[in-house]
Amino acid sequence: MPDCCIVGGGVIGLSIAREIAGRGRSVAVISRDTLRKSASWAAAGIFPAQPRDTLTDHNGSPIERLTQYSDRLHEQWTKSLLEETGINNGFRRCGSLAMATTKETVSQIQANEEKWKRLRVKHESLSPTDLSDIEPVLHGAVITRQVRKAFYLPDETQVRPPRHLAALRSACLSRGVEILDGHHVLDFEFDSNRIVAINTEDQNSTPRSIRGDQFCIAAGAWSEQLLQKLDIKLPTKPWRGQILLHKMEPGVLRHIINFGSGLDYMIPRDDGHLLIGSTIEDAGFDSSTTPASLCRMKKIACEVLPDVMAQEPTSSWAGLRPGSPDGLPTVGRIPSADNAWLATGHYRSGFHLSTGTALLISDSMCGIPTELPLDSFSTDREGLRRLTRSTK
Ligand SMILES: Cc1cc2nc3c(=O)[nH]c(=O)nc-3n(C[C@H](O)[C@H](O)[C@H](O)COP(=O)(O)OP(=O)(O)OC[C@H]3O[C@@H](n4cnc5c(N)ncnc54)[C@H](O)[C@@H]3O)c2cc1C
The missing domain is CATH 3.50.50.60 (FAD/NAD(P)-binding domain)
Known part of the structure; x- marks a missing residue:
């Protein structure tokens, strides 16, 4: 026993x-x-x-x-x-970029800035030039003005x-x-x-x-x-979240990218895998992926990484987050x-x-x-x- x-x-x-x-x-x-x-x-x-x-x-x-x-x-x-x-569980302090590419995400990112200030989370506002320096693959998005506001958070971490x-x-x-x-x-x-x-x-x-x-x-x-x-x-309550997986050359993207409030994101793994997420859906206990959501996530990623995103995804999946009232x-x-x-x-x-x-x-x-x-x-x-x- x-x-x-x-x-x-x-x-x-x-x-x-x-x-x-x-x-x-x-x-x-x-x-x-x-x-x-x-x-x-x-x-x-x-x-x-x-x-x-x-x-x-x-x-x-x-x-x-x-x-x-x-x-x-x-x-x-x-x-x-x-x-x-x-x-090796892949834990690494890769840092992140919080970015806004739409009017709506600018206000979400401003709300996050308030929270970072209150909690004294290390963050740094980035000019377009800083952003291109820190993440050169985003240079195209910067010059086409896809990025309206960006912050660098050096302490963000990832695990696999x-x-x-x-x-x-x-x-x-x-x-x-x-x-x-x-x-x-x-x-x-x-x-x-x-x-x-x-x-x-x-x-x-x-x-x-x-x-x-x-x-x-x-x-x-x-x-x-x-x-x-x-x-x-x-x-x-189960809240479904979907993820799309791409493969690119290692090191092309160095930081986690969080769009707006952070529900949409891209995570580069050190071997070149790129995770694109996510959704928050009330779909009961159905943990399948849906073409519409995968297509929406790919579109968001394409706005900032059009070349990388030209290829087909490697895989996709969904899981059920345990919610609470x-x-x-x-x-x-x-x-x-x-x-x-x-x-x-x-x-x-x-x-x-x-x-x-x-x-x-x-x-x-x-x-x-x-x-x-x-x-x-x-x-x-x-x-x-x-x-x-x-x-x-
Ligand atoms: C797309 C997505 C992205 C996410 N991203 C992040 C993230 O970046 N960072 C983060 O911190 N969290 C993230 N989460 C949330 C995180 O995954 C969950 O909060 C966490 O995995 C919940 O773990 P758990 O062990 O409670 O539940 P689960 O991992 O679902 O495990 C539940 C277990 O209970 C078992 N079980 C259920 N009922 C029974 C039963 N009657 N008898 C026996 N066994 C039973 C199941 O078989 C399973 O093994 C994400 C979730 C999703 C879906």
């Missing part, structure tokens, strides 16, 4: 499993699908630039502090994952999600974590206020009961159905069971927030005081109560 059973084998479940196993506990990860079907595999892997000075509860909101806490852990995690597994997930899985296995893929968790068995087992079915519909001492639900966009079995009402993740204890925790609803930032979430959940499971207070992310937080009450 494992000490901890984690439901969900995406970046959140695997990060928690690795952390807890590293503290000497026995851990099982139970996952219904292969990694390719998770939001985590589909992610772009952008970690927005963070303030260099430590945020406190006086100058940063709870989510801003969780983001900075998580961001600071990634470099260390990258090093230790490489040592443990030999897998499939590689990071491969490293996490491998590290989990070498720390003795049992990973049970293809097991659909159906419900829970209780003994008074404690969960004693979870009931699963495998791909052949063979039932299995998995007993454990502590449990954590990290089932991404599918968490809501499981939580209903625990008397918790927590909408975790107030936009915040839920991280902490499950009130209806004495030995259960929850980590879900990370929406557009689950990769970035995975390290901090793993430490907070692991500390809480081990009875250690957490580095950040968990009340703002509890199932009982005021904003969430208000919103779920009004949707009843």
